[in-house]
Amino acid sequence: MNVDEKKYPMLAQFTHRVKKAEREILGRDLEIRALLAAFMRPELCNVILLGEAGSGKTALVQGAMLKDTKRIYIEVDLARMIANLNDPNELAAELKALFDEAARYGQQEEHELVLFIDEFHQIVQLSAAAVEALKPLLADSGTRGIRVVAATTYEEFRKYISPNQPLVERLQRINLKQADKAMTVSILRGMANRYGVGSQFYNDSLFELIYEYTNRYIPANAQPRKSILVLDAMVGWARSEGRKLDRALLADVIRETEGVNVDFKVDATTIKKRLDQRVLSQHLATKAIESRLQICVADLNDKTKPMSTFLFTGSTGVGKTEMCKQLAKILFDDDRSLLRFDMTEYANPDSLERFRDSLTTRVWEHPYSIILLDEVEKACAPVTRILLQVLDDGRLSDRNNREVSFTNAYIVMTTNAASEIYATVAKYGEDDTGDGTKLQDEYMKLIKRSISETTGDNRFPPELVGRIDCIVPFQPLSENTMKGIVKMRLKCLSDDVMMKHNVKLYVADKVVDYLVTDQLTTDSNAGGARAVMSQLETDVTTPIAAYINSHPFVTSIGVTVKGTMTAENKHMLKSRAHVVVGEWHR
Numbered sequence: 001m002n003v004d005e006k007k008y009p010m011l012a013q014f015t016h017r018v019k020k021a022e023r024e025i026l027g028r029d030l031e032i033r034a035l036l037a038a039f040m041r042p043e044l045c046n047v048i049l050l051g052e053a054g055s056g057k058t059a060l061v062q063g064a065m066l067k068d069t070k071r072i073y074i075e076v077d078l079a080r081m082i083a084n085l086n087d088p089n090e091l092a093a094e095l096k097a098l099f100d101e102a103a104r105y106g107q108q109e110e111h112e113l114v115l116f117i118d119e120f121h122q123i124v125q126l127s128a129a130a131v132e133a134l135k136p137l138l139a140d141s142g143t144r145g146i147r148v149v150a151a152t153t154y155e156e157f158r159k160y161i162s163p164n165q166p167l168v169e170r171l172q173r174i175n176l177k178q179a180d181k182a183m184t185v186s187i188l189r190g191m192a193n194r195y196g197v198g199s200q201f202y203n204d205s206l207f208e209l210i211y212e213y214t215n216r217y218i219p220a221n222a223q224p225r226k227s228i229l230v231l232d233a234m235v236g237w238a239r240s241e242g243r244k245l246d247r248a249l250l251a252d253v254i255r256e257t258e259g260v261n262v263d264f265k266v267d268a269t270t271i272k273k274r275l276d277q278r279v280l281s282q283h284l285a286t287k288a289i290e291s292r293l294q295i296c297v298a299d300l301n302d303k304t305k306p307m308s309t310f311l312f313t314g315s316t317g318v319g320k321t322e323m324c325k326q327l328a329k330i331l332f333d334d335d336r337s338l339l340r341f342d343m344t345e346y347a348n349p350d351s352l353e354r355f356r357d358s359l360t361t362r363v364w365e366h367p368y369s370i371i372l373l374d375e376v377e378k379a380c381a382p383v384t385r386i387l388l389q390v391l392d393d394g395r396l397s398d399r400n401n402r403e404v405s406f407t408n409a410y411i412v413m414t415t416n417a418a419s420e421i422y423a424t425v426a427k428y429g430e431d432d433t434g435d436g437t438k439l440q441d442e443y444m445k446l447i448k449r450s451i452s453e454t455t456g457d458n459r460f461p462p463e464l465v466g467r468i469d470c471i472v473p474f475q476p477l478s479e480n481t482m483k484g485i486v487k488m489r490l491k492c493l494s495d496d497v498m499m500k501h502n503v504k505l506y507v508a509d510k511v512v513d514y515l516v517t518d519q520l521t522t523d524s525n526a527g528g529a530r531a532v533m534s535q536l537e538t539d540v541t542t543p544i545a546a547y548i549n550s551h552p553f554v555t556s557i558g559v560t561v562k563g564t565m566t567a568e569n570k571h572m573l574k575s576r577a578h579v580v581v582g583e584w585h586r
Contacts (some may be wrong), residue, residue: 008105010098011074014081018065018073018116025063028056031174035064035149038172039071039114042142048120048150050157051176052402054225057151060176061116064149068114071147075116078123088126092133095123099137099146106145113146120150121160124167131167138170154400179224184211187224188231195235200245207231210250216408217260220365233257264333268297271330278326279319280488281481284440285312285472289323292470293331296410305394306371306406309467312414313447314474317528320414321372328370331410339363340372343379352382353399359386360398367408376413377461384461391467413464417451439475447473477528482516485529489536493544497557501548504556506584511540511559518565518575543581551583558584 005012025032038047049057065073081094102113117123123130141148150171152161162168179187188207192198201207207227214226233253234245243249251262271293275286289310296307312320321340328338339362346355363369373379373387390396394407448471477485490512494505515535540559547557563577 003105008101010094010101011105014077014094014098015074015115016077018061018075018114021059021062021066025056025059025066028060028063028176031060031176032063032067034174035060036068038174039068039147044170044172045142046138046148046150046171047174048152048157048161048171049174049176050152050154052178052222053153054222055176055178056224057176058116058118061114061149061151065114071112071114073114073116075118078117078119082122082126089129091123091127091130095130096133096137099141099144102146103144114149115146116149116151118151119156121152121156124160124164131164135166135170138167154402158400178222181208181211184224184227188227191228191231192235197235197238197245206245206247206250209247210234213250213254213262216367217254217258217262219367230254230257261333266293266297266331268294271297274330275323275326279323280484281477282319282323282474285319285323285474288470288472289327303407306391307408307410309391309411309469310413311451311465311468311471312412312474313417313451313471315476315528316416317530317532318474318477319529320474321374324370324372324412327410327412331370332368337366337369338372339366339369340374342374343376343383344374346379346383349380349382351380352386355379355383356386356396357399359390360396360402360404363406363409364398364402364404367405369409371406371409371411373411373413375416376464377415377417379461381461384464388463388467391464413468415451439473444473447471479516482529482532483512486512486515486532486536489533490540493541497544497548503548503554504584505544506556506558507540508558508560510561511579513567514561514565514577514579515539517567518577539579540581543579547581554583556584558582 003011035047035049039045049060051057061073076098081098082091085091085094098115102115105111106113123134138148148171185204185207188210189198189201189204192201192207210227210230211223214221214223214230218226218230230250230253234249237243237249237253238245254260254262268290272286272290275289276283279286292308292310295301301307312323314320324338324340325335328335331337341355341359345351359371363371376387379387386396390406391411395403395405397403448465451465451471490507494507497503497505515532544557544559548554558581560580561577562580563575564572565577566572566575
């Protein structure tokens with residue numbers, strides 16, 4: 001701001017004129033009118049603009065400046081003011097001096113000043129003394145010819161400002177919604193013309209695609225900024241690399257900036273095959289999942305609800321979590337898209353808001369995801385009611401009243417309800433393939449009835465049953481299946497050792513028998529594959545790691561079993577076998 005530095009040192013050092021808008025301010029007439037109307041009330045002429053980062057708070061002030069020629073709009077450089085402080089409490093004196101100079105400038109120059117303070121929450125966050133000094137300054141600003149426009153996000157307002165009710169009462173609140181499609185497209189069109197590339201866009205279809213892709217793949221940022229940044233990057237790439245401004249360039253920009261492959265397509269014909277490769281002997285489960293996913297891949301699902309809702313039932317360690325991991329890879333090409341919630345953490349009613357906050361935050365950041373609600377029957381009733389809303393409406397409001405959509409997410413709930421049925425299946429219905437013939441024909445009705453009727457700690461909320469698209473039963477693991485899982489894990493371990501240490505790993509067949517047959521229990525609640533994986537890590541992986549660490553030049557390691565296993569001598573009450581790890585010699 002061009003002012004006399006000697007006469008107005010604070011204004012000269014810590015403020016500058018609000019810049020003219022670089023683009024046309026569209027669709028904000030209502031908010032601009034509200035802002036200017038507030039300036040007409042001397043007793044409460046200060047406002048706070050609330051909106052997500054990038055929603056256009058600064059642009060709104062620029063738009064108001066274009067219409068309001070009676071006042072001078074200046075922005076307070078809060079960062080510079082804070083940087084010069086030796087003590088946070090000095091900020092109180094700095095703000096008072098700044099307001100005094102602004103009042104004196106307005107009186108002597110015969111112009112009211114509008115002080116725009118972006119990131120307003122930083123004052124509250126930094127100095128309680130500054131907040132106390134600010135309250136009377138805001139109360140008297142109207143009579144002194146000063147108007148204040150503060151700006152912050154909903155999150156920062158809720159965290160830092162809203163607890164201070166006297167401060168809130170001195171600021172009129174104006175909420176800025178994100179720019180809609182028409183507004184964003186109009187802004188992008190104006191940008192393209194200003195960049196001199198408008199002729200390369202024959203219609204608005206690519207602008208509309210930018211809007212749709214940024215909403216889909218960059219959910220945590222706000223419109224129109226995220227669309228502007230993407231178009232800006234596209235124009236930069238086009239000029240530096242001679243690329244054509246088209247959908248292919250847009251896809252490359254999204255992939256480079258967000259790590260998302262927008263061209264990824266799900267091959268519905270391979271879903272079951274890929275699941276069966278990673279989750280052994282669960283053919284009934286993979287068939288049920290594939291059948292439901294055919295609807296989603298064909299885009300015939302209800303668009304007002306989550307993509308699909310599954311209930312995985314079965315004893316622990318049979319592959320329910322692993323199935324979710326593989327679904328994330330198949331559906332989103334990224335196992336990081338699995339959002340897992342341990343519902344035992346939300347067993348008390350006072351955990352409701354914590355669950356809402358965690359759920360909406362993570363889904364806002366990753367709308368294309370698998371939401372795994374582990375042991376859902378352990379959640380309290382208020383949390384269950386939140387889930388009912390999600391399943392019914394496909395959306396949920398967060399603590400800032402921002403609506404979060406679940407329509408691009410798959411919801412998987414797991415339950416240990418009906419465990420008594422699965423215990424019977426494990427004892428009398430063992431199945432090496434998991435084709436589920438006996439499970440489907442003889443036990444499925446009992447499982448559904450048990451899920452609906454169970455009471456106590458393992459009670460599955462019956463009101464959820466009717467909202468589930470697919471109940472997926474998991475067959476208890478047979479001994480042969482457990483051996484197959486162990487072999488698969490040992491193969492991965494062998495590959496890992498070779499890749500990281502250039503050491504060849506030889507594992508005797510007897511090791512598999514030891515881990516499964518010698519240690520196995522027929523109890524379906526004993527942990528299944530998870531238990532045997534834990535045993536493998538203790539008896540095999542840990543000794544291998546220790547041997548490598550103490551023998552850095554070894555080139556081959558053998559894993560064998562010494563001693564007699566109980567399976568080899570039925571008269572033994574306790575196994576005398578143990579795993580031995582050492583250098584391997586052919």
